Amino acid sequence: MSSSKNKRSRIKPILYNFLAFSMAFILFAATGAIILKATVFSRDYMITTMGDTGYYPMVKDEFRTHMKNLGHASGLSDEFVDEFTEEIDFRMEITQYIESFYSGEKTLVNTTSFKQTLKNKVNRYIEDNHIDKEKASEADIDYMISEATDIYVRQISIPFFSVIANYIHNLSTPLTITIVVLILLAAGIGCILYFTNEYKHRRYRYLCYAFTTAFLLDTIIPSFIFITGIIGKVNLATRSLYSLFVGYFTGMFSYFYLFAGFNLLMAVVCFFLFYTSFKKAIGKA
């Protein structure tokens, strides 16, 4: 009887350590899933990051630069381009593009209004500048508008967005379910650790292990990303996309610190409770 009791007392710590390990793993997975839900799967996060990184004015400026370049090849003056581009138009078009991305629709840039406005403005430009019809053929104007539209689409759209749009829409609900399941699992293991341990200080010891591990994981990963500076080394064609990418992923990985803070707090609380209950036990001894 004494031998089986000894065996049980040897197995129990291993079992509880394994449970603490599992809880940490699940907490870490839940953190990752929650961060994904709050960032990649969130339309608001994208819109907020665009605002914070100055994406809209940058897109407008880049469009203006490309249009001026097009003007140098096609005869449009710089002043024409300056009058033509308004930040609010880009803001609205980009927001609509993002909306369609998160609603699972086809992520296409609507160019109808842009083409029509440009055509009208070019016609007025021809009239105002008394340009001969010979020097502004319909075909050449159409070709220019088509080139300008391509620039517009490139500025509004985000590379690979249309590829991942479908996944984002389809995975949103399963991700929410995964988060709930993971949280319930972590809570379940926490309850097992708490309620099946007959000694108070042991309950807190294993919970402390789990939260400390989760804290370490949530700290190591973003720290590694930030120390290596990998986000800033992304090779993107435009400054606006670069700033958006850096802001987006910096924000995303910073969320890990938020969860690391929570886990650290829980670990400290558990350690304090462990310490007081342990002292109490020693005091009684």
Add this chain to the structure above:
Amino acid sequence: MSDHHHHHHSGSHSMHGKNFIILPLVFCILILGICYLVAMPKLSTYVAIAKGFFSDNVKDFSDEYRNIFVPIAEEEEEPETSGSTETAKPRNNKTVPISSIEFPRYGDQFGELIIEDCQIDVKFFFGDSRKELDYGVGMFTGSFIPGYGGTIMVAGHNNTYFNKLKYADIGQKVKIRTSYGNYTYEINKIDVKRYTDKTSYDLDAKEENLIMYTCYPFDTLGMTSKRCFIYAKYISGPVIDKNA
């Protein structure tokens, strides 16, 4: 059974403080190891693709360009035959060792292009993207730098730096000044072709020649598929010694 009983029984009052650091660290390493082993085989393809989107350095989006052009003194011009309609003949030229040349990087200004008869005097860039053509004219990097003995293909916008190419005529001299030598070419052909027409240039030419091109017609509104090609033959300038 109480806490008191247990500790008394085990004969130790240690709170195993080290475990609070060592065990979470071990757990942490184990979890990262498991994640790596489980995820990497499935994600390795995506990771390899993703690596292609990253470079070693932070990208520079500045609109400024590097200028490596240091003008060198013009050699004495050979006296021109007055009133002659004959075209100039190539002179014997010095060579310049390739090892002594600072080869331009994409986007660098490494010279000037001058056509006095057309009042063209513009910066000459290595590369012909938007940025270069905003500041001057640029050579296609798939062609050759002056002196190398191949085709030099130079682009410019027809409403800015190459607008005055409309005044180009056969026999006019084109000068390209670089830090390693000053070159002279002579316009010997002007043609208008579609930009898709690959017969308009020969990048495999064995003789040094210059091709300047811009959109055509000049001073019109709208984009066009036509390009004005100005061909010029090599007259003078140091030949790059590729073995030196």
